[in-house]
Amino acid sequence: MEITLTVNGRAQALELDPRTTLLDALRDHLQLTGTKKGCDHGQCGACTILLNGRRINACLTLAAMHEADEIATIEGLAPPDDPGALQAAFLHHDGFQCGYCTPGQIVSATGMLEEARAGWPSHVSPNLEAEVALDRSEVAERMSGNLCRCAAYTGIVEAILETAEQERDVEPREAAE
Amino acid sequence: MKPFDYVRADSPRSAVAAGGARARFIAGGTNLIDLMKLEVEAPERLVDISRLDLGGIGPAEGGGLRIGALASNADVAAAHAVRRDYPALARALLSGASGQIRNKATTGGNLLQRTRCPYFTDTSQPCNKRRPGKGCAAIGGHTRNHAILGATSHCIATHPSDMAVALRALDASVEIEGADGSRRRMTVGELYRLPGDAPDRDTTLEAGELITAVILPPPPAGAAQSYRKVRDRASYAFALVSLACVAKMEDGRIDQVALAFGGIAPVPWRDGAAEEALRGENPGPEVFEHAADILLADAERQGDNAFKIPLVRRLLKAELARATGTGDQR
Numbered sequence: 001m002e003i004t005l006t007v008n009g010r011a012q013a014l015e016l017d018p019r020t021t022l023l024d025a026l027r028d029h030l031q032l033t034g035t036k037k038g039c040d041h042g043q044c045g046a047c048t049i050l051l052n053g054r055r056i057n058a059c060l061t062l063a064a065m066h067e068a069d070e071i072a073t074i075e076g077l078a079p080p081d082d083p084g085a086l087q088a089a090f091l092h093h094d095g096f097q098c099g100y101c102t103p104g105q106i107v108s109a110t111g112m113l114e115e116a117r118a119g120w121p122s123h124v125s126p127n128l129e130a131e132v133a134l135d136r137s138e139v140a141e142r143m144s145g146n147l148c149r150c151a152a153y154t155g156i157v158e159a160i161l162e163t164a165e166q167e168r169d170v171e172p173r174e175a176a177e
Numbered sequence: 178m179k180p181f182d183y184v185r186a187d188s189p190r191s192a193v194a195a196g197g198a199r200a201r202f203i204a205g206g207t208n209l210i211d212l213m214k215l216e217v218e219a220p221e222r223l224v225d226i227s228r229l230d231l232g233g234i235g236p237a238e239g240g241g242l243r244i245g246a247l248a249s250n251a252d253v254a255a256a257h258a259v260r261r262d263y264p265a266l267a268r269a270l271l272s273g274a275s276g277q278i279r280n281k282a283t284t285g286g287n288l289l290q291r292t293r294c295p296y297f298t299d300t301s302q303p304c305n306k307r308r309p310g311k312g313c314a315a316i317g318g319h320t321r322n323h324a325i326l327g328a329t330s331h332c333i334a335t336h337p338s339d340m341a342v343a344l345r346a347l348d349a350s351v352e353i354e355g356a357d358g359s360r361r362r363m364t365v366g367e368l369y370r371l372p373g374d375a376p377d378r379d380t381t382l383e384a385g386e387l388i389t390a391v392i393l394p395p396p397p398a399g400a401a402q403s404y405r406k407v408r409d410r411a412s413y414a415f416a417l418v419s420l421a422c423v424a425k426m427e428d429g430r431i432d433q434v435a436l437a438f439g440g441i442a443p444v445p446w447r448d449g450a451a452e453e454a455l456r457g458e459n460p461g462p463e464v465f466e467h468a469a470d471i472l473l474a475d476a477e478r479q480g481d482n483a484f485k486i487p488l489v490r491r492l493l494k495a496e497l498a499r500a501t502g503t504g505d506q507r
C-alpha cells in the first residue's frame with residue numbers, strides 16, 4: 001500500500017507492505033538508521049522516536065497507522081554537526097559505552113523532559129498533584145523504558161539531570177524564591 | 178507476521194461493521210503487534226480504530242468521569258480529575274509499562290491486553306488459551322506469574338493489567354458498541370470471565386464489539402485510595418501481586434472498603450465476603466487476618482507461585498493498616 005510519512009519535517013511517499021512497523025520503515029525504507037532495533041518487542045527503548053512530540057516505541061506500531069502524524073527521529077532532533085544540549089551532556093558525563101542505546105536514550109529523554117515540564121507525575125512522585133522535581137530517582141523511573149546493556153546508567157542520569165537544570169536556570173527563578 | 182487486510186475505520190459504526198471473529202481492532206498496538214509478530218494473533222483483517230474520536234476525558238452524566246476508549250494511559254494518568262479524584266487509578270497506570278508504552282497504550286487496549294503467561298506466547302508449547310483443547314504447558318512448568326485463585330485445570334494464567342485492578346476497586350463500567358450499533362454498559366467485574374473450560378475467552382464481549390469508554394462513578398467522598406504493586410524489578414515489570422484499596426473510616430470504624438487484587442487470578446480479583454468481614458469493624462490486625470483468611474480460603478499454589486499466598490496476606494494487612502491509620506504506616 002502507498003503511505004506518506006512525515007519524518008523530521010519532510011513528507012515522503014513509500015510503497016509498503018501493511019505489516020511494516022514504523023521502525024522498519026524508518027530504517028529500511030528511509031535509511032534513517034539512527035533509530036535502533038534492540039528487542040523489537042517494546043522492552044528496550046532503542047527504537048524510541050517522537051510521534052507528534054511524544055516518545056513512543058517505533059517497533060510496536062505500524063507505519064500504515066501514521067499517515068497524518070509528525071515523526072521525529074534522532075537525526076531530526078540533533079543533526080551531527082549541531083549536537084543538542086542532551087548530546088553534549090551525554091558526552092560530558094560518559095552517558096554511553098558502545099552507544100547502541102544512545103539515540104533511544106536521547107530521544108526518550110527529550111520526550112521525558114517535556115512530560116516533566118507539563119507536570120506529569122511518575123510512579124515515584126510522592127504527591128500526584130505537586131510540581132515535578134526531577135532528581136535521580138525520578139529520572140531513573142521516568143527513563144526505565146530505556147535499557148542500556150553497557151549499564152552506563154550513572155552517566156545517563158547525570159547527563160539528563162544536568163540538562164534539566166540548565167533549562168531551569170534559563171527560566172525565571174521566582175518560583176524557587 | 179501473517180498477512181492481513183488493513184482497514185481504517187472513520188466512525189465507531191464503521192469499525193464494528195468491519196470487525197468480527199477473524200478481525201482485530203488495533204488501537205495503540207502495543208500488545209496486538211507484539212502478539213502478531215509472534216503469530217499468537219493472526220487476524221485476517223486489522224481494523225485501525227486509532228483515529229476515532231474516542232480520546233476525550235470529561236465529566237460523566239450524574240457525576241463521575243468518562244474516559245474515552247482511545248485516551249492514552251499517559252493522558253489518563255496525567256488528567257487533573259484523575260489525579261485528584263481517582264488517585265488509585267493514576268497510581269496503577271503510572272506503575273505500568275514504560276513512559277513510551279503509556280503514551281501509546283489506550284484505555285480500551287489496556288483492558289483487553291492478553292496474559293503474560295510465557296507459554297501463551299511460545300507457539301511451540303501447548304496452550305488452551307491460544308489453541309483450545311491442546312493442553313496447558315504452564316501446569317507443571319514455570320508458574321511464578323500464575324494464579325492462586327480462580328484458575329482451573331484448563332488454564333492458570335493471570336490477567337496482567339494494573340489499570341483494570343484499580344477500575345475494579347473503583348466500581349467502573351465499560352461502554353460497548355455492538356455489531357448492530359446499539360450501546361450497552363457493564364461493570365469491569367462483568368467484563369472479565371473466569372477460564373472454566375474455555376480459557377480462550379478472556380472477556381464476556383462478543384466478537385466484534387467495540388469498547389467506546391470507561392465510566393467511573395462519582396469519587397468515593399472521604400475515602401483513602403491507594404495502589405500498591407509488588408514486582409521483581411523496581412520499575413518496568415508486571416505485578417507479581419498488586420492491590421487497589423479504597424477505604425473510608427467513620428467514627429473509628431471501617432465504613433466502606435473495596436479491595437481489588439492483581440497478579441493472583443485470571444481476572445482483577447475482588448472478594449465480597451472478605452470486604453463484608455471488614456465493614457463496620459474496628460480496624461486492627463485480627464480483623465485484617467480474618468479478612469485474609471476468607472480471601473485466601475480457596476487459594477491454590479502452583480509450584481513456583483506458593484510465595485503469593487503469604488505475600489497477598491501481608492499486602493492486605495499493610496495496605497489496610499495504612500488506609501485506616503492503624504499500625505505500621507509504611
Ligand SMILES: Cc1cc2nc3c(=O)[nH]c(=O)nc-3n(C[C@H](O)[C@H](O)[C@H](O)COP(=O)(O)OP(=O)(O)OC[C@H]3O[C@@H](n4cnc5c(N)ncnc54)[C@H](O)[C@@H]3O)c2cc1C
Nearest residue numbers: 042204205206207208209273274283285286287289339388
Ligand atoms: C514491555 C511491556 C511492558 C508492559 N508492562 C505493563 C505493566 O506493567 N502493566 C500493565 O498493565 N501493562 C503493561 N504492558 C501492557 C500494556 O499496558 C498494553 O500493551 C497496552 O495497554 C495495550 O493497549 P493498546 O492500545 O496498545 O492495545 P492494542 O495492542 O491496540 O490492543 C490490545 C487488544 O485490545 C483490543 N482492543 C483495543 N482497543 C479496543 C476497543 N476500543 N474495543 C475493543 N477491542 C479493543 C485489540 O483488538 C487487541 O486484541 C506492557 C507492555 C509491554 C510491551
Ligand code: SF4
Nearest residue numbers: 294304305313332333
Ligand atoms: S496457563 Fe493458560 S495461557 Fe498459560 S499455557 Fe496454560 S492455558 Fe495457556
Ligand code: FES
Nearest residue numbers: 038039040045059
Ligand atoms: S526495539 Fe523497540 S523497544 Fe526494543
Ligand code: FES
Nearest residue numbers: 097099148149150
Ligand atoms: S551504551 Fe551500550 S547499550 Fe547503552
